[in-house]
Amino acid sequence: xxxxxxxxxxxxxxxxxxxxxxxxxxxxxxxxxxxxxxxxxxxxxxxxxxxxxxxxxxxxxxxxxxxxxxxxxxxxxxxxxxxxxxxxxxxxxxxxxxxxxxxxxxxxxxxxxx
Amino acid sequence: xxxxxxxxxxxxxxxxxxxxxxxxxxxxxxxxxxxxxxxxxxxxxxxxxxxxxxxxxxxxxxxxxxxxxxxxxxxxxxxxxxxxxxxxxxxxxxxxxxxxxxxxxxxxxxxxxxxxx
Numbered sequence: 001x002x003x004x005x006x007x008x009x010x011x012x013x014x015x016x017x018x019x020x021x022x023x024x025x026x027x028x029x030x031x032x033x034x035x036x037x038x039x040x041x042x043x044x045x046x047x048x049x050x051x052x053x054x055x056x057x058x059x060x061x062x063x064x065x066x067x068x069x070x071x072x073x074x075x076x077x078x079x080x081x082x083x084x085x086x087x088x089x090x091x092x093x094x095x096x097x098x099x100x101x102x103x104x105x106x107x108x109x110x111x112x113x114x
Numbered sequence: 115x116x117x118x119x120x121x122x123x124x125x126x127x128x129x130x131x132x133x134x135x136x137x138x139x140x141x142x143x144x145x146x147x148x149x150x151x152x153x154x155x156x157x158x159x160x161x162x163x164x165x166x167x168x169x170x171x172x173x174x175x176x177x178x179x180x181x182x183x184x185x186x187x188x189x190x191x192x193x194x195x196x197x198x199x200x201x202x203x204x205x206x207x208x209x210x211x212x213x214x215x216x217x218x219x220x221x222x223x224x225x226x227x228x229x230x231x
Contacts, residue, residue: 031216042223048216101147105159
């Protein structure tokens, strides 16, 4: 199994508070992604990174920011959490330019915003 | 725009029988990849199989095979000899070019498979 961990695995927070989710990989893959999974929408891309300090927006990026200061860590921040951000968040890694076509997913973080 | 369609919201299969999960896709990219993932009730996303658009042979991984019909834009997953542990949600996904948002995956809505003893 690809070495990807996410922390925390579960979090309950209140509207308006900042939240940071962490994704950590041990595979040295270049690309890292944050997706959210919601009923009726499947998985949708929030942000992705193609290298240290290189990030870009996905299709549902409003209200989220990311940072990648090291190859192995990709942080997702909700600056001011809203109830619409209650979801399951998945991190994924890949390196297609190095021949790793698959995207491997972390275990997910279940976030509840009250 | 890229799109994945899974038309079977739920399916049942008898243990030890084979089952086919349908997936059709739409893309204007010449180079793309097709994936299947399994999501059990515990919630993790488990990678099953990958097919590149230029691969001439259908991909196989153990009991999983991907029936790739490029002209029909279909990428059906075949599970042979179903086991009770195969009961899960199955997602078909497509990856376009890297310049398209880092090669993000576009997912279908999923098919929930239930294996009966």
